Amino acid sequence: MAHFFNKIGTLFAKGRAAMAKRMKKFTLLLPIIILFSSFVSLTSIDDIVVALNTGNVSKLTKYFDTNIELCTPEKSNNYSKSQAELVLKDFFSNNNVKSFAIIHKGENAGSQYCIGMLQTSTGVYRTTVFMKLRGGSQYLQELRFENR
Structure with missing residues (x-):
């Protein structure tokens, strides 16, 4: 009977060691997964900020949703992606970004x-x-420029 309990104890010890090894791998990967997921969600808005800083319309339009609410002092409407691109190009050509x-x-x-x-x-x-997040990607749905 003692031999039987020794065998069971050995099996449990091996199982615990394997489980501890898997947990260690998971614990090491978890911060990397969290860091990557937070980086992905912030990338889009940061790209928009860079594009605004340089007045880069093509970089902005890459994030446009199918339709976008675009408001400038001259024009305000819900535009298709291609229409919004034209309105934005016009706005930036008349207002050189500093x-x-x-x-x-x-x-x-x-x-x-x-x-x-x-x-x-x-x-x-x-x-x-x-x-707005849709299908794992961020899409630009509203862009407003108001005189100050």
């Missing part, structure tokens, strides 16, 4: 937003960016 400074940015339920000041050759615009 810089963009973030006032506030945040995240709520997978959506990201940013409020900042866009300094241009013609003045300063309070700028609001709203992005």
